[in-house]
Amino acid sequence: MVYTRNVLYAAFGLLVTLLALAAIFVLLFADFVALTQLMVYVGGVLVLILFGIMLSNRVADQAIQSESVNFFSGSLAAGMLFSWLLYFILTAEDVLKLPAPELANGSVAAKSSITAIGIRLITNFALPFEVTSFILLIALMGAAYISTPEKHD
Amino acid sequence: MIDIPLTHILILGAILFSLGILAVITKRHAIVVLMGIELIFNAATLNLVAFNRYQPDIMGGQVFTLFVMVIAAAETAVALALVLKVYQYFKTVNLDQVRQPSED
Numbered sequence: 001m002v003y004t005r006n007v008l009y010a011a012f013g014l015l016v017t018l019l020a021l022a023a024i025f026v027l028l029f030a031d032f033v034a035l036t037q038l039m040v041y042v043g044g045v046l047v048l049i050l051f052g053i054m055l056s057n058r059v060a061d062q063a064i065q066s067e068s069v070n071f072f073s074g075s076l077a078a079g080m081l082f083s084w085l086l087y088f089i090l091t092a093e094d095v096l097k098l099p100a101p102e103l104a105n106g107s108v109a110a111k112s113s114i115t116a117i118g119i120r121l122i123t124n125f126a127l128p129f130e131v132t133s134f135i136l137l138i139a140l141m142g143a144a145y146i147s148t149p150e151k152h153d
Numbered sequence: 154m155i156d157i158p159l160t161h162i163l164i165l166g167a168i169l170f171s172l173g174i175l176a177v178i179t180k181r182h183a184i185v186v187l188m189g190i191e192l193i194f195n196a197a198t199l200n201l202v203a204f205n206r207y208q209p210d211i212m213g214g215q216v217f218t219l220f221v222m223v224i225a226a227a228e229t230a231v232a233l234a235l236v237l238k239v240y241q242y243f244k245t246v247n248l249d250q251v252r253q254p255s256e257d
Contacts, residue, residue, distance in 0.1 A: 007182055014188050017169075021195055024165075027157060029209075030202045033218050037198075040222050045191065045229045052184050052233040056240040069249070074179035082171035089163045113215060120212045121219075128216075132223050139227030146234040 007053050011046065018042050032114045162203040169196035183236050183246040187229065194225045 018041045025034035121129055169192050176189030198218045205214025236246055243251050 007185055010185055010188060014191065017192070018195065021199060024162075024199065025202055028162070028202050028206060030205065030215050030218070033198075033202055033215050036219060036222055040226055041191075041195075045226055048229055048233055049184060049188065049191075052187075052236055056184065056236055056246045069179060069181055071179050074175055077178060078171045078175035081174055082167055085167035085170070086164065089160060089167060093160055113212070116210075116212050117215055117219070120216050124211070125213075125216050128220055132220050136223060136227055139231050143230045143234040146231070146238055 015046055032117050166196040166199045181248050
């Protein structure tokens with residue numbers, strides 16, 4: 001996604017990345033999160049981004065380009081950041097060797113995580129849940145207000 | 154039995170985060186910068202889900218992953234509305250060409 005110049009190709013690369021992440025979530029026993037990833041990201045956000053690409057370009061032009069600037073220094077910064085993160089991950093490997101939870105005996109956790117998430121969402125995490133709903137409302141109002149054409153009088 | 158080591162997941166999250174940072178730094182198309190931000194969000198959620206396996210009874214990681222997804226969706230909606238406004242006003246979404254136009 002990063003290395004292409006065509007914006008549409010970048011969007012399709014992002015689509016493949018999001019699908020692969022949903023598969024990884026399934027492998028990590030997070031089925032509800034994987035489902036939400038499919039619905040929200042692949043179904044919602046990516047369609048929104050594609051709409052944005054289509055609406056914000058003169059379609060009759062040539063292919064929608066996005067040139068890269070500062071590619072060397074940007075790659076250098078991102079590479080340094082990645083090696084820094086990699087260093088900390090690899091040096092903390094003994095810390096990260098946590099005991100695998102009740103899955104070590106070869107049994108698959110057949111229990112769905114939806115019930116647990118729902119119970120936690122309205123008991124332990126009730127306040128963030130309400131704040132999130134409020135933020136969604138504000139974002140909806142803000143997006144509708146911003147995209148309304150202003151009235152010239 | 155599938156047992157992915159935690160280190161692999163963290164390294165994948167680091168790769169995604171670095172690529173997102175790279176896209177945000179080097180790209181000049183506003184929507185591509187938004188896609189880079191989405192990659193960063195996904196790296197964060199991947200780490201949350203990976204660590205959630207070690208506290209399966211509290212489910213904090215997965216619940217906060219859902220919160221992060223909601224925030225990302227709201228952010229994308231607002232940012233795309235802004236991008237469309239900028240496009241109507243400046244006739245471009247290239248971030249280097251978005252300047253205050255001269256009064257002529």
